[in-house]
């Protein structure tokens with residue numbers, strides 16, 4: 001496993017992927033710098049809402065797909081699957097390592113956004129202590145909520161030779177977020193909405209739509225769909241002829 | 243099977259799109275063989291090789307490499323196998339060294355091996371260039387370097403001279419010929435041209451439309467290519483009967499006698515007999531069949547380039 005990770009590192013070390021990691025945190029930082037309300041009672045939480053809404057609704061789900069596609073693209077393009085699977089490694093290892101990498105890239109993205117939020121806070125001189133607990137829950141929750149998306153996108157990226165096709169699937173599944181999130185009926189059950197539900201702070205004013213769904217439901221939907229998607233992708237990859 | 247059989251398939255079959263693309267193939271490759279796996283385009287070479295490497299699953303039949311079943315001990319087998327399948331695999335955004343390093347980390351061989359294989363395929367000069375700027379021949383050589391990286395006991399090369407110019411082909415040929423002597427490696431090399439493997443192969447297997455139609459030493463194939471002797475004589479039909487009655491196996495077609503046994507004694511015997519029986523012998527000619535024409539005859543000319 002570790003050998004595989006070290007091998008993958010060579011391949012992504014000088015990849016465009018690192019530029020993409022910066023996109024969402026930079027945009028969020030701009031939002032924060034220019035639009036944050038310094039005077040509120042909970043400036044940190046409000047800044048979190050402001051900076052993470054676009055990120056959690058659009059960028060995070062979309063980036064999940066982009067990372068998965070990028071991590072498979074160089075394997076499809078140059079016949080990398082062939083040389084990797086003709087090496088003494090198990091297919092399960094290959095698949096799991098790719099999945100771990102998608103999640104690692106997402107973790108880096110979340111950490112950078114977290115850092116951006118802290119910088120914005122310091123720049124504005126927010127008063128009050130930093131609510132570490134809430135912030136950590138938000139960023140970690142958004143990350144965990146990406147598990148099923150990453151699993152499905154990795155499945156699509158492994159199965160489809162083309163770089164764009166899995167991304168198209170991703171966009172089609174992500175765009176309805178804008179509507180679904182506000183729906184109490186569908187919101188809780190749509191995996192693509194979960195990052196937003198998990199990341200956005202639940203303040204008093206927001207008990208409409210799906211936002212007031214319990215943590216348990218979120219976890220069941222997230223873990224349930226993750227297991228389903230991951231098992232499907234992994235089974236496919238284990239049998240795939242290359 | 244001899245204990246020194248490195249690779250053995252039994253009734254290997256692969257069905258693709260409702261068609262048996264590989265059909266009941268029984269291969270046997272011994273230690274130290276350079277096995278030429280021949281067949282016209284679409285014969286099923288690549289499909290067979292994929293199955294040998296565990297890249298695709300057989301529909302039927304079994305594969306044993308180093309005496310181990312590929313279904314059960316794939317990883318242990320692949321540790322000692324180097325391969326190049328159809329096109330060389332590479333990561334375009336990485337340099338040749340980084341490409342090799344990515345695979346080296348999977349194999350766990352010493353780092354020094356990278357320089358060694360690069361110098362074997364003569365890419366040392368271009369080691370630090372991005373591979374996307376490589377010519378096809380350079381990529382091909384990088385592919386061979388990758389195959390050699392793990393110091394394999396069995397080297398599987400699927401059309402390794404694909405897309406190379408004559409000089410490149412010659413170079414790869416010399417390289418492959420030099421390998422078994424150096425490291426005792428066994429090589430399976432596929433090609434759609436007999437002439438390409440003829441000079442290095444010790445054994446050949448010929449596959450056509452999914453079926454292995456010939457498997458023997460290259461020497462036996464050469465013997466078949468020996469050709470025959472044609473004799474023009476006066477009164478050929480009567481001469482033919484006379485020869486037959488004296489126990490010579492000769493044929494008679496279009497007014498010419500033909501003998502497929504071409505050693506000196508047989509030919510001398512036939513001529514002596516003819517002269518003794520007062521036939522006039524006008525010409526004694528050798529008609530040689532090339533290996534390639536035998537190959538074409540076996541595989542059927544259509545589909546061969």
Ligand SMILES: Nc1ncnc2c1ncn2[C@@H]1O[C@H](COP(=O)(O)OP(=O)(O)OP(=O)(O)O)[C@@H](O)[C@H]1O
Nearest residue numbers: 258259263281282283284285286287288289290434
């Ligand atoms: N995925 C597939 N589905 C259906 N048929 C396939 C598939 N892959 C290969 N084939 C068919 O299998 C046959 C054998 O293909 P294969 O690539 O093994 O031939 P080959 O001997 O390697 O030929 P070449 O010399 O052109 O490389 C061909 O007729 C091809 O059309």
Ligand SMILES: [Mg+2]
Nearest residue numbers: 287288289328
């Ligand atoms: Mg082929």
